[in-house]
Amino acid sequence: MNVSNxxxxxxxNTCRSPMxxxxxxxxxxxxxxxxxFRSAGLMAGEGNPASGGAVRAAANRDLDxxxxxxxxxxxxxxxxxxxxxxxxxxxxxxxxxRAPDLPTVPVTGFLPNDDSLAGASIGDPxxxxxxxxxxxxxALERAIDAMxxxxxxxxxxE
Numbered sequence: 001m002n003v004s005n006x007x008x009x010x011x012x013n014t015c016r017s018p019m020x021x022x023x024x025x026x027x028x029x030x031x032x033x034x035x036x037f038r039s040a041g042l043m044a045g046e047g048n049p050a051s052g053g054a055v056r057a058a059a060n061r062d063l064d065x066x067x068x069x070x071x072x073x074x075x076x077x078x079x080x081x082x083x084x085x086x087x088x089x090x091x092x093x094x095x096x097x098r099a100p101d102l103p104t105v106p107v108t109g110f111l112p113n114d115d116s117l118a119g120a121s122i123g124d125p126x127x128x129x130x131x132x133x134x135x136x137x138x139a140l141e142r143a144i145d146a147m148x149x150x151x152x153x154x155x156x157x158e
Contacts, residue, residue, distance in 0.1 A: 002082075003082035006040070006082065007085070009091050009095055010042070010086075010088075011044070012048070012067075012070060012126065013048075013070035014054065014126065015124060015125055019065070021037040024067055024147075025037050038081070043072075044070040044093075049070075051133075057136075060134075068119075073095070075128075083103050084104040085105060085109075085120040086106055086107065087121065089121055090138070092104050109145045117139055124145070
């Protein structure tokens with residue numbers, strides 16, 4: 001798969017999509033290949049911080065979301081992206097209606113069919129306890145690892 005610009009989309013761009021972009025950036029930095037990641041929200045306000053639960057989930061892994069500012073999905077984002085990864089089927093459908101020729105799939109769409117999360121939506125932890133953010137973080141890690149393996153191919157040492 002030949003992509004270099006990946007866009008993660010959720011609703012408010014304060015939890016799932018910024019966490020996904022950060023996870024992807026962290027994982028990709030340890031793999032070969034040059035990829036860029038952005039996140040946006042279908043109903044996002046401009047400049048809101050990441051939610052506290054997302055910031056804490058990142059900090060638990062020595063990652064930092066404190067500088068994140070939410071961004072509504074723009075036409076420029078869609079022009080920039082080679083691949084869009086939505087957190088839910090609704091997000092995917094919304095992006096496809098705006099950019100029907102842009103490859104857009106659920107973030108879990110690269111998981112093997114026998115994985116319980118394959119093709120599933122990632123629930124919104126906004127306003128929930130930190131444990132919900134941890135569950136979402138772990139699901140995103142699984143999904144993004146599978147996506148990166150497909151986009152970048154197997155590691156060079158395999």
